[in-house]
Amino acid sequence: MAESATMSSSSPNQLFLGSFIHSVALGQLQYLHNTAICVNSSGKIVAVKQDCDRDTAEQTLLPQLGWALDSVTITTAQDGQFFFPGFIDTHVHAPQYPNVGIFGKSTLLDWLNTYTFPMESSMACLSKARRVYSQCIRKSLSHGTTTASYFATIHVPATNLLADLCLSMGQRAFVGRVCMDQLAPDHYLDESPEQSVSRTREVINHIQSVDPEYALITPIITPRFAPSCSGQTMTALGELQKETALPVQTHISENNNEINLVKQQFPGIETYTDVYDQHGLLTDKTILAHAIHLSESEADLISQRQSKVAHCPCSNSSITSGEARVRWLLEKGISVGLGTDMSGGYSPSILEAARLASLVSNHLAMPGVKWPENATDEERNKVKLSVEEVLHLATRGGAEVVGLQDRIGGFDVGKEWDAQLIKLNAVPEAEDGVGSEYGGNVDVFGWETWEERIAKWLYNGDDRNTSRVWVKGRLVHEKK
Amino acid sequence: MAESATMSSSSPNQLFLGSFIHSVALGQLQYLHNTAICVNSSGKIVAVKQDCDRDTAEQTLLPQLGWALDSVTITTAQDGQFFFPGFIDTHVHAPQYPNVGIFGKSTLLDWLNTYTFPMESSMACLSKARRVYSQCIRKSLSHGTTTASYFATIHVPATNLLADLCLSMGQRAFVGRVCMDQLAPDHYLDESPEQSVSRTREVINHIQSVDPEYALITPIITPRFAPSCSGQTMTALGELQKETALPVQTHISENNNEINLVKQQFPGIETYTDVYDQHGLLTDKTILAHAIHLSESEADLISQRQSKVAHCPCSNSSITSGEARVRWLLEKGISVGLGTDMSGGYSPSILEAARLASLVSNHLAMPGVKWPENATDEERNKVKLSVEEVLHLATRGGAEVVGLQDRIGGFDVGKEWDAQLIKLNAVPEAEDGVGSEYGGNVDVFGWETWEERIAKWLYNGDDRNTSRVWVKGRLVHEKK
Numbered sequence: 001m002a003e004s005a006t007m008s009s010s011s012p013n014q015l016f017l018g019s020f021i022h023s024v025a026l027g028q029l030q031y032l033h034n035t036a037i038c039v040n041s042s043g044k045i046v047a048v049k050q051d052c053d054r055d056t057a058e059q060t061l062l063p064q065l066g067w068a069l070d071s072v073t074i075t076t077a078q079d080g081q082f083f084f085p086g087f088i089d090t091h092v093h094a095p096q097y098p099n100v101g102i103f104g105k106s107t108l109l110d111w112l113n114t115y116t117f118p119m120e121s122s123m124a125c126l127s128k129a130r131r132v133y134s135q136c137i138r139k140s141l142s143h144g145t146t147t148a149s150y151f152a153t154i155h156v157p158a159t160n161l162l163a164d165l166c167l168s169m170g171q172r173a174f175v176g177r178v179c180m181d182q183l184a185p186d187h188y189l190d191e192s193p194e195q196s197v198s199r200t201r202e203v204i205n206h207i208q209s210v211d212p213e214y215a216l217i218t219p220i221i222t223p224r225f226a227p228s229c230s231g232q233t234m235t236a237l238g239e240l241q242k243e244t245a246l247p248v249q250t251h252i253s254e255n256n257n258e259i260n261l262v263k264q265q266f267p268g269i270e271t272y273t274d275v276y277d278q279h280g281l282l283t284d285k286t287i288l289a290h291a292i293h294l295s296e297s298e299a300d301l302i303s304q305r306q307s308k309v310a311h312c313p314c315s316n317s318s319i320t321s322g323e324a325r326v327r328w329l330l331e332k333g334i335s336v337g338l339g340t341d342m343s344g345g346y347s348p349s350i351l352e353a354a355r356l357a358s359l360v361s362n363h364l365a366m367p368g369v370k371w372p373e374n375a376t377d378e379e380r381n382k383v384k385l386s387v388e389e390v391l392h393l394a395t396r397g398g399a400e401v402v403g404l405q406d407r408i409g410g411f412d413v414g415k416e417w418d419a420q421l422i423k424l425n426a427v428p429e430a431e432d433g434v435g436s437e438y439g440g441n442v443d444v445f446g447w448e449t450w451e452e453r454i455a456k457w458l459y460n461g462d463d464r465n466t467s468r469v470w471v472k473g474r475l476v477h478e479k480k
Numbered sequence: 481m482a483e484s485a486t487m488s489s490s491s492p493n494q495l496f497l498g499s500f501i502h503s504v505a506l507g508q509l510q511y512l513h514n515t516a517i518c519v520n521s522s523g524k525i526v527a528v529k530q531d532c533d534r535d536t537a538e539q540t541l542l543p544q545l546g547w548a549l550d551s552v553t554i555t556t557a558q559d560g561q562f563f564f565p566g567f568i569d570t571h572v573h574a575p576q577y578p579n580v581g582i583f584g585k586s587t588l589l590d591w592l593n594t595y596t597f598p599m600e601s602s603m604a605c606l607s608k609a610r611r612v613y614s615q616c617i618r619k620s621l622s623h624g625t626t627t628a629s630y631f632a633t634i635h636v637p638a639t640n641l642l643a644d645l646c647l648s649m650g651q652r653a654f655v656g657r658v659c660m661d662q663l664a665p666d667h668y669l670d671e672s673p674e675q676s677v678s679r680t681r682e683v684i685n686h687i688q689s690v691d692p693e694y695a696l697i698t699p700i701i702t703p704r705f706a707p708s709c710s711g712q713t714m715t716a717l718g719e720l721q722k723e724t725a726l727p728v729q730t731h732i733s734e735n736n737n738e739i740n741l742v743k744q745q746f747p748g749i750e751t752y753t754d755v756y757d758q759h760g761l762l763t764d765k766t767i768l769a770h771a772i773h774l775s776e777s778e779a780d781l782i783s784q785r786q787s788k789v790a791h792c793p794c795s796n797s798s799i800t801s802g803e804a805r806v807r808w809l810l811e812k813g814i815s816v817g818l819g820t821d822m823s824g825g826y827s828p829s830i831l832e833a834a835r836l837a838s839l840v841s842n843h844l845a846m847p848g849v850k851w852p853e854n855a856t857d858e859e860r861n862k863v864k865l866s867v868e869e870v871l872h873l874a875t876r877g878g879a880e881v882v883g884l885q886d887r888i889g890g891f892d893v894g895k896e897w898d899a900q901l902i903k904l905n906a907v908p909e910a911e912d913g914v915g916s917e918y919g920g921n922v923d924v925f926g927w928e929t930w931e932e933r934i935a936k937w938l939y940n941g942d943d944r945n946t947s948r949v950w951v952k953g954r955l956v957h958e959k960k
Contacts, residue, residue, distance in 0.1 A: 349921075368850060455582050456580065
């Protein structure tokens with residue numbers, strides 16, 4: 001593969017020059033032009049200097065750091081190009097990658113039985129898992145996803161393999177062995193709560209052996225979702241969380257039939273959110289995917305517990321789950337990131353997830369019976385997410401959701417260099433003129449403001465615009 | 481440009497071999513494998529022969545047609561590749577192309593004033609129009625759009641240029657000079673109904689002079705929409721339609737504020753649809769874009785008049801217009817096609833429009849207050865559009881909408897060869913194995929059925945999968 005050729009396992013000191021764009025707060029992109037960023041050999045940002053061209057950087061910045069010029073790798077974003085923080089996919093199922101786009105008219109519960117369980121259970125075959133996981137990670141990296149929170153399957157060897165592949169291909173990842181002891185076919189279930197825990201421990205031990213400080217790969221406790229877990233299993237996993245302080249990921253309130261199933265299963269517990277809470281799984285390190293049909297009190301409880309939400313608009317629109325009220329969650333102080341949720345969602349791209357987060361928020365704002373007759377345009381418009389807001393969710397928001405807000409998500413001194421270099425096409429001035437053509441569908445005519453270029457990238461950008469991708473300073477993808 | 485080099489203005493007889501997939505009825509894709517299609521030098525399909533490999537075609541089919549082998553150009557879809565009918569974009573604004581993705585949180589009326597009228601009016605400059613229109617057509621062709629129904633601007637020279645460019649670049653097109661005498665800024669308005677008509681006639685005359693039989697380019701009468709046209713202008717354009725029998729295109733019922741404006745403007749007329757009807761514009765050759773908020777009686781009238789609908793889901797979700805009820809329109813016997821509606825819609829791709837038509841139909845099916853409490857899953861699922869259905873709208877449905885159902889939209893003898901050759905990536909069997917990599921995001925592992933491959937293409941395909949594009953037998957785009 002072409003990517004492998006460009007990867008090096010240890011990095012020299014690096015100097016990045018040009019335009020850097022990142023989200024500094026919800027709805028607020030900062031544009032740093034003519035800027036220099038220095039990244040040390042551990043992949044950490046040690047300097048961000050504005051009004052600093054190459055000469056200035058070489059003459060003043062590098063000497064200040066004590067870096068000899070000939071030991072520094074220099075990467076420059078040319079005119080019109082820019083660096084952007086790597087995307088964070090807060091919810092994705094690696095074993096479902098081959099099924100992207102294949103969901104027909106199904107909704108959650110029949111989708112699981114028809115498409116998902118058969119594919120996932122086939123990861124018992126390690127050579128198949130290697131082929132699927134390699135392609136999934138490669139694809140995800142090529143779209144600028146520098147961190148992903150993966151659901152694997154119940155299989156320990158394949159889950160360990162996923163962790164190994166992320167480590168060798170250089171993607172920052174949370175890797176979770178899926179735990180479930182009901183709902184799926186017998187051959188694709190844990191036999192007991194003890195087995196859920198012991199097999200999860202096996203994966204934790206493996207990851208500790210290959211990445212002892214969780215520098216790149218972190219194990220994550222993964223009860224699939226309440227309908228597929230007995231109370232005992234959830235309790236056991238909740239205890240494991242308490243013991244290990246590891247993060248947790250699961251699904252919540254995606255689909256009405258699912259919610260009814262949870263009600264039947266736990267008749268004594270008032271809400272779906274309470275089910276997780278009462279089993280010790282609603283922690284400040286818990287990532288809850290979907291969170292569409294929550295009641296007011298459920299959202300309040302999630303906020304109180306400081307659990308996080310992975311919003312997966314592509315999935316929610318594809319398998320007809322519903323429209324998550326992101327503005328409402330944010331206003332409750334809940335951290336929200338974006339997830340591709342492959343293969344409930346068809347797209348491997350968090351840029352597409354951001355685009356669809358915008359469209360789904362528009363659907364929530366549409367006039368119709370969802371709104372009182374006298375709702376004003378202003379009230380309705382308020383729920384819409386702006387370009388800047390969805391790009392925040394894709395980066396800094398996602399960093400909060402996976403608990404790495406101190407390490408990734410923006411270009412701040414002390415953070416690690418998880419970044420992508422973005423190139424947009426410049427349309428030639430005349431038929432016989434010279435433009436720059438990187439492929440893809442973002443055409444810049446030259447009169448656009450930077451804000452407009454970013455909007456164009458959000459709505460028409462794809463992996464062709466993602467020219468290079470770095471994780472922790474290491475180049476992990478370069479466009480062919 | 482690379483495309484130009486591959487274009488020839490006259491074609492030899494051609495033989496196409498391999499897999500052909502097209503829609504034969506709503507929801508019904510036909511898969512023709514190991515098939516041969518012969519296209520004569522006028523670009524017309526003269527034979528479709530199943531169970532016919534290259535040898536058989538050369539030994540029996542070509543002799544039957546009296547075609548000498550050495551005079552025939554042969555194009556073969558290799559294993560896993562397939563020919564698909566060219567897409568039909570039933571609603572697109574060429575002068576808005578530079579604005580794709582730039583719409584902020586606007587809705588129709590402020591979007592027009594903020595983004596659209598300033599860009600459109602700048603097409604008074606012919607060199608700018610040439611740059612914008614060339615790029616728009618090139619982009620549209622690269623996405624497999626072989627026919628487009630274009631709104632231009634009020635400017636006759638730029639509109640004529642758009643027609644000339646479509647003709648020279650080989651895209652089948654309807655080209656409409658926009659007529660409007662109110663709502664827009666003074667400098668971007670017709671001065672009178674007479675001027676709307678006389679300037680439309682100028683464009684009709686120009687197109688007649690360059691393509692006398694409308695073999696490729698057809699003029700289309702284009703009152704922008706009721707709010708920007710006085711009654712006199714609409715009446716005059718209705719009379720012009722009666723005189724010329726040319727098609728008409730306009731917008732209808734896109735946005736609630738727009739609908740209220742029409743009510744105020746025509747207090748004596750009951751509905752928006754009645755406004756067009758009473759001014760002679762609701763003909764069986766009329767393309768109505770959007771048609772979101774129609775009443776039952778309006779849809780019935782449209783059906784009765786046999787007017788057509790251009791469904792533009794990307795636009796409707798982007799500028800928060802609403803969710804058009806496509807199933808309901810189809811059940812009333814109304815022909816529905818897809819439109820990109822650039823730049824209300826951000827994407828130049830009809831494949832993306834098809835994808836979003838599927839998602840929008842899912843949004844209509846979502847549980848919530850739009851549905852009565854006791855609505856069953858079955859009732860809700862009925863409004864969802866399948867993979868096969870949205871691909872029908874993108875091709876044969878679109879052909880009906882633009883009135884070319886006898887000439888394009890499928891691979892039938894007698895139709896013209898408007899087609900695209902689609903290639904999907906084959907993921908290598910092993911890390912060191914050989915796959916085929918055409919770029920893009922459709923990864924085929926090898927176990928997928930053809931139906932699943934088509935679903936994968938619909939949801940993750942882009943212009944990278946569109947390897948070659950033909951219009952009327954002429955190669956008009958070849959992927960670099």
